[in-house]
Amino acid sequence: MPVVALTLGDAAGIGPELIAKLLSQPHITTGANIVLVGDPWLWQEGQKTAGLTVATQAVASLAEVRARPDQTLPAFLAVDTIRPEQVQRSQALAACGASVLQVLNLCMDGAKRGEVDAICFAPLNKQAMKLGGLQHEDELHHFAEYLGVTGYFCEFNTLGDLWTSRVSSHIPLKDAAAVLSQQRIVEATRLIYLSLQASGTAQPKVAVAAFNPHGGDGGVCGREEIDIIEPAVRELRASGIPVDGPFPADTIFLKAVDGQYQAIVTMYHDQGQIAIKLLGFSKGVTVQGGLPVPITTPAHGTAFDIAGQGVADVNATLNAFRIACRMGAARLQTSNS
Numbered sequence: 425m426p427v428v429a430l431t432l433g434d435a436a437g438i439g440p441e442l443i444a445k446l447l448s449q450p451h452i453t454t455g456a457n458i459v460l461v462g463d464p465w466l467w468q469e470g471q472k473t474a475g476l477t478v479a480t481q482a483v484a485s486l487a488e489v490r491a492r493p494d495q496t497l498p499a500f501l502a503v504d505t506i507r508p509e510q511v512q513r514s515q516a517l518a519a520c521g522a523s524v525l526q527v528l529n530l531c532m533d534g535a536k537r538g539e540v541d542a543i544c545f546a547p548l549n550k551q552a553m554k555l556g557g558l559q560h561e562d563e564l565h566h567f568a569e570y571l572g573v574t575g576y577f578c579e580f581n582t583l584g585d586l587w588t589s590r591v592s593s594h595i596p597l598k599d600a601a602a603v604l605s606q607q608r609i610v611e612a613t614r615l616i617y618l619s620l621q622a623s624g625t626a627q628p629k630v631a632v633a634a635f636n637p638h639g640g641d642g643g644v645c646g647r648e649e650i651d652i653i654e655p656a657v658r659e660l661r662a663s664g665i666p667v668d669g670p671f672p673a674d675t676i677f678l679k680a681v682d683g684q685y686q687a688i689v690t691m692y693h694d695q696g697q698i699a700i701k702l703l704g705f706s707k708g709v710t711v712q713g714g715l716p717v718p719i720t721t722p723a724h725g726t727a728f729d730i731a732g733q734g735v736a737d738v739n740a741t742l743n744a745f746r747i748a749c750r751m752g753a754a755r756l757q758t759s760n761s
Contacts, residue, residue: 437548445738456753506522610656631687633672653669
């Protein structure tokens with residue numbers, strides 16, 4: 425089974441509670457050899473908030489996890505990254521962000537050594553991470569640099585069988601047109617197609633969204649469709665990837681919900697995010713695409729407004745874990761073949 429590393433996320437948010445709820449699910453260890461990496465006091469706090477007690481098996485390093493004779497319990501690797509007095513619930517704090525970075529880096533180090541096949545992290549807070557030392561616009565760019573990625577990478581947002589990617593992400597909307605290119609569209613489409621296959625969809629059908637209202641109205645409302653997106657679609661089809669478009673962004677999700685497509689490539693952040701979150705905010709998953717190790721997380725955030733109340737919904741975290749298991753199993757099989 426794949427080794428899947430779990431993290432508790434931002435200490436001031438709902439992450440510790442969510443991981444307690446996740447690991448209390450029946451038969452949770454049947455799909456993965458789980459190792460939870462976190463501070464012991466924070467793990468205890470998460471269980472207390474959730475009203476649960478979860479048995480784990482202590483390990484001294486990630487190197488011990490794969491060879492454990494008994495994998496019916498999650499492993500627990502204790503770390504010391506943050507103290508209780510450094511945390512103020514529902515606040516974005518440097519100490520919390522630094523703790524998140526330290527734990528994620530440890531898990532990625534394990535992936536580099538072949539000790540971890542996938543990572544699923546509980547929600548983090550970008551402001552806290554930047555206060556705590558994050559030097560990039562988001563965690564994905566940190567992951568890519570840390571793992572030595574030189575090719576194309578992007579976030580996928582998923583809801584059940586529907587995945588979305590985007591050509592530009594955490595940049596000002598005024599800059600989205602400037603970064604649009606045929607090459608980026610081709611790379612984003614190819615990446616989501618291959619990633620869906622790795623997650624278990626044998627022949628995914630992909631739709632590409634337009635950039636302008638009404639798909640540009642034949643050039644009257646913008647020429648990005650004519651000059652950039654349509655040539656990218658032709659190139660992709662010629663390479664054998666089943667892709668259609670560009671479709672106006674205000675209608676393409678109707679086709680996808682009807683089951684015509686399993687993936688949509690959007691041109692900028694909110695073009696896909698708004699639709700996905702309206703369709704199922706409590707179920708969506710973010711997959712970090714293009715990395716050498718699968719990394720997933722629930723698409724919602726740290727939910728500071730309900731932190732510590734024990735009411736956080738575990739469904740998105742469970743979905744993120746399941747995708748990590750599937751992709752981790754595919755990665756393990758590839759490395760063993």
